[in-house]
Amino acid sequence: MAFFEWDDSIALGIPTVDAQHKALFGWINTLDEAVRNGNGAEAVGEVIWKLITYVSEHFNEEERLMLSYNYPGLAAHRKEHDKFVLRLREIQVNYNDGHEMSENVLDFLTEWLVCHIKGTDQGYSQFIHKQGR
Numbered sequence: 707m708a709f710f711e712w713d714d715s716i717a718l719g720i721p722t723v724d725a726q727h728k729a730l731f732g733w734i735n736t737l738d739e740a741v742r743n744g745n746g747a748e749a750v751g752e753v754i755w756k757l758i759t760y761v762s763e764h765f766n767e768e769e770r771l772m773l774s775y776n777y778p779g780l781a782a783h784r785k786e787h788d789k790f791v792l793r794l795r796e797i798q799v800n801y802n803d804g805h806e807m808s809e810n811v812l813d814f815l816t817e818w819l820v821c822h823i824k825g826t827d828q829g830y831s832q833f834i835h836k837q838g839r
Contacts, residue, residue, distance in 0.1 A: 710735060710816050716823045718831035723771070726764045727823055733757040734815050741807045750807055754798045757815075762791055768827075775837055777830045786826055790818060 710731045717724050737753045739745075765787040772780045794815075801807055 710820070716820060718823070718827055719835065720771075720831060723768060723827075723831075726767065727819075730757075730761065730764060730819060731816070733760055734812070734819070737807070737815075738812050741812065747801075751798075751802060754794075754801060754807075758791065758794045758798060761794060765791065768830075771834070772830050775830075775834050777833050779826075779829055779833075783826055783830065786822065790822070793818075 712728050712731055716727070718727075733753070733756060737750065737757060740750045740753050765784075769780065769784055769787070772783060777783075797807075797811055
């Protein structure tokens with residue numbers, strides 16, 4: 707299941723955020739492809755690092771957006787982001803320690819992102835759209 711094709715069912719209607727979400731799925735798909743093709747530990751490790759970097763940048767931008775609209779759920783949303791980044795770093799450490807990147811890990815990344823967008827992100831998206839800006 708790790709490979710994910712974007713569809714509008716998870717679009718938030720905020721073009722910059724939707725573009726970033728598409729890019730996140732792209733990084734997960736790149737990681738999936740690197741693992742499946744046996745591209746080597748260095749290549750997979752590099753993709754993991756780029757994914758962590760991009761996720762962190764995206765989450766920071768999303769949180770700034772929520773802050774600019776005084777979104778009341780920002781603190782809880784930030785906690786979800788922090789837990790996911792921590793999990794990504796654990797995956798990176800485990801991989802660097804010689805553990806294989808399993809399909810379960812790749813599935814987790816995809817499933818978490820889909821659930822987060824369809825759940826938590828929809829909350830702030832609806833809030834922003836109601837603000838009429």
